[in-house]
Amino acid sequence: MIDEDRLSETFAALASSTRRAILARLARGEANVNELAGPFDVTLPTISKHIKVLERAGLITRSQRAQYRPCALDPAPLEEISAWAEQYRPVWEARFDRMSDYLTRLRSHPRTDDHDD
Amino acid sequence: MIDEDRLSETFAALASSTRRAILARLARGEANVNELAGPFDVTLPTISKHIKVLERAGLITRSQRAQYRPCALDPAPLEEISAWAEQYRPVWEARFDRMSDYLTRLRSHPRTDDHDD
Numbered sequence: 001m002i003d004e005d006r007l008s009e010t011f012a013a014l015a016s017s018t019r020r021a022i023l024a025r026l027a028r029g030e031a032n033v034n035e036l037a038g039p040f041d042v043t044l045p046t047i048s049k050h051i052k053v054l055e056r057a058g059l060i061t062r063s064q065r066a067q068y069r070p071c072a073l074d075p076a077p078l079e080e081i082s083a084w085a086e087q088y089r090p091v092w093e094a095r096f097d098r099m100s101d102y103l104t105r106l107r108s109h110p111r112t113d114d115h116d117d
Numbered sequence: 118m119i120d121e122d123r124l125s126e127t128f129a130a131l132a133s134s135t136r137r138a139i140l141a142r143l144a145r146g147e148a149n150v151n152e153l154a155g156p157f158d159v160t161l162p163t164i165s166k167h168i169k170v171l172e173r174a175g176l177i178t179r180s181q182r183a184q185y186r187p188c189a190l191d192p193a194p195l196e197e198i199s200a201w202a203e204q205y206r207p208v209w210e211a212r213f214d215r216m217s218d219y220l221t222r223l224r225s226h227p228r229t230d231d232h233d234d
Binding site: 004007014024027075084088094 | 121131206
């Protein structure tokens, strides 16, 4: 069972392109706050706030061992939201199938509304 | 290419268990506001607000034809967030593989730290 509050927190944490970019960077390996701030046109305190939101949502962990406290990606919540979205796959695939059927009919009987043969 | 603002809006819309429950209901078929409010312990204006958020995010469409304006699920943004999360599958699968390797080693060499044979 997925915890609904946890799911809400994950979705809220992902509702920011900067936070998603931080996760994309961490997927390539650990990084500290300065390294994460580098590519973005934002201040260090702003990056720190984004990191705290991601940390609370369980999307990143911070090492206690080193003084510069590198951040690492924890993919577990991403796996949960992937599983959540996958529930709806039959809905979007049904829509695609209907469109595909329609295009097939259109190709085999072009403009049946004009030519009633 | 996925529009980053649109993705942020989808994630923000999904950061509510009530809104996710509305989508789950609509996956079973169209429903109007009264039908959607039924199972929830919230007022009609609150449900209407949730519906507006989902509509702005493109997750539901409302029919103009009928006076009671039924809501229908549009799964397209769900397919987008599924594809977005799937990018991270290699990260969570790598973690699972490491854990699986560890458990295999543990089974073949139990408590190697205690017994150095």
